[in-house]
Amino acid sequence: MTSPLLADLNPRQHEAVTLPHTSALVLAGAGSGETRVLTTRIAWLIATGQASPLSILAVTFTNKAAREMLLRLSALTPVSVRGMWIGTFHGLCNRMLRAHHRDANLPQLFQIMDTADQLALIKRLYKAHGLDAERYPPRELAWFIASAKEAGLRPQAVEAGDPFARARVEHYALYEAMCQREGVVDFAELLLRSYELLAGRDAIREHYRRRFSNLLVDEFQDTNLLQYRWLQLLAGPDAAVFAVGDDDQSIYAFRGANAANMQHFERDFGRPERPARLVKLEQNYRSHGNILDAANALIRHNRSRLGKELWTSEGKGEPIRAFAAPTDLDEAAFVVDAVKGIADEGVPLSEIALLYRSNAQSRVLEHALFNAGLPYRVWGGMRFFERAEVKHALGYLRLVASPEDDGAFLRVVNFPPRGIGARTLEQLQDAARGRGTSLWQAASSGAVGGKAGASLGAFVTLIEKLRAETASLPLSEAVAQVNEGSGLVAHYRSEKDGEDRIENLEELVNAAQGFVREAEIAGDAPMLGDRVSPDAPVPDEGPSEGATDPLTAFLAHAALEAGETQEAEGRPALQLMTVHSAKGLEFHTVFVTGLEEGLFPHENSLNEMDGPEEERRLMYVALTRARRRLYLTHAQSRMLHGQTRWHVASRFLDELPRDLVAWLSPARTRTGAVEVDEAEWGRAARAPAKDADAPGWRIGQNVRHAKFGVGVIVGAEGRGSDARVQVNFRDVGVKWLALEYAKLEAA
DNA sequence: TCATCCTTCGTTTTT
């Protein structure tokens, strides 16, 4: 049987797509068509009648990936995607919890907190209980709670030996109680609650196991322990789990991702009668040979790998270009020049990416681009649903939907200002605490008297009015009504630069409209909850399941999908982003900048478990973003935290085969240091080394030591036989050396 | 209640 679905698949892709009903791990290299294989697998299962759309659950990490999958799938199959569960882990868990909110012990209209909401809640918690925010920074507690939840641990299960740990566990318990009282959940809670629901309710677990005989997972190397266990619970004995991932692209260990999940896949998802299969996709359709050869050579330096080698049927292409700049400013100037040249060749600016390890590095690049008049777009930063005015509008909507939500109450009770100050709120919070109620209840029952009480009463009346007015309106009109009725629009109109904010409020109305439209097209958008039937242990499944409450669904959507950082502008622009956010993207030309020891690999990672290997994977991701042309640059000195720092070239440059790399800057020594003459040394050399008057040596110079290896002189003191220099060695860090004894040589 | 000063701190980030 030759289905048009399978045309153009290479043998390995074909094998993966047409595997029999058994669990399989697809080890998919960068640019090997992983998304295509995943979606084609689904389409093939349906086209051949092996699976009903209802039996499909496909899970991704980002909304973008989920949308992409949905889009491709609707192009591949005539069957409607409605009925399939396709979405992010969080989106699917949300959906499940809405359907079983009683069993999950959640209010029907529970609200989802984003990171900022969560932090605000912790701060309120600290205030309410008089906890020490100095000793237990709120951010740290948030991190602690998320880690515990990702390990599947409730407070009583967390081991706490010392008093400090015990205190944090106590705070965790208080946090939980507060969330429960207010009817809010954080991101990790969505997963943990859903996990516990499946673990604790046999009927529900069996229901979903019967239904989902085909589980498909994208970016499997990014799953954390809880997500892995969630999948295990969901996968019944007859289920086939199709997991696609690349251990070499695991770059999110710092937030709990556990690439070792790939190593356990066979053991945990294989069945005696149907052992798990392994398919490797190694043919790359993105990059030219030299780029792949470099990436392969680099990643071979990692020890813990499943093992994989990318190849292409295309030619070798151009050599990789490398450049050593004296300073970060020179590096930026070089990039600007090169970009101009590439643009002159006809490459669109939007096909050129500038990558860096940390966000702070974008500043210098932006500055140079701005001065050169080159349009650019920086990824990362403030996202749409995180903007203050949007959060305020969402706060009103949340309060309308769920009055117990103290976080929402506090956000909007005095915005726009209506004379409800800190003192009043303190009284109100005391009253609410005393009665064990929400702020909303305390306010509406007149717990605070006098003028302040009257202001609160007016606020309560306002919210009730909004609730009544919006109850029967379509979602987008309800949002518009809240924008106006809350006084937000009027407030921003009177503000000097409030136009942008009003525009964003209008954009929120559009977002609501778009959300509803999408939900209608999909028949049942992933974010819209299933019909809730509290009496039946398991709600009906099927195309008829629909949205019960568009407002709550929209609020969940706003929390789960923060939206674009910056709308793409009309004219094409250079793309600036961290290597992390470049994952999954590709460009004609890629610049990887700041390739310096301490920056990339980042100094903080060197002491971490698996840190250096994760940094190398990050570099691997960076290299494999390029289709045709790849530039690698580093600067010998760079402004960091307000002072000039000297760095040796990154070890990753040394790990690339020499014959693949063409150095555009002066000759490079075997060790990776760069020899430049005084004229080219530029700014760095002109800055006089104040106390580095030891003859023959100067700050910034590359040196080699018989035992410590290569490094850069970063400081000096004394003279004559006392002269000492401070050297930052690539491998062993900063050391002071007496020039009289140390056998230093120029490198 | 807001504005301004001052301290602190500095990887990566999606949901």
Add this chain to the structure above:
DNA sequence: CGAAGGATGA
């Protein structure tokens, strides 16, 4: 160096 958040004063 520069952003962000807390504290302080008008």
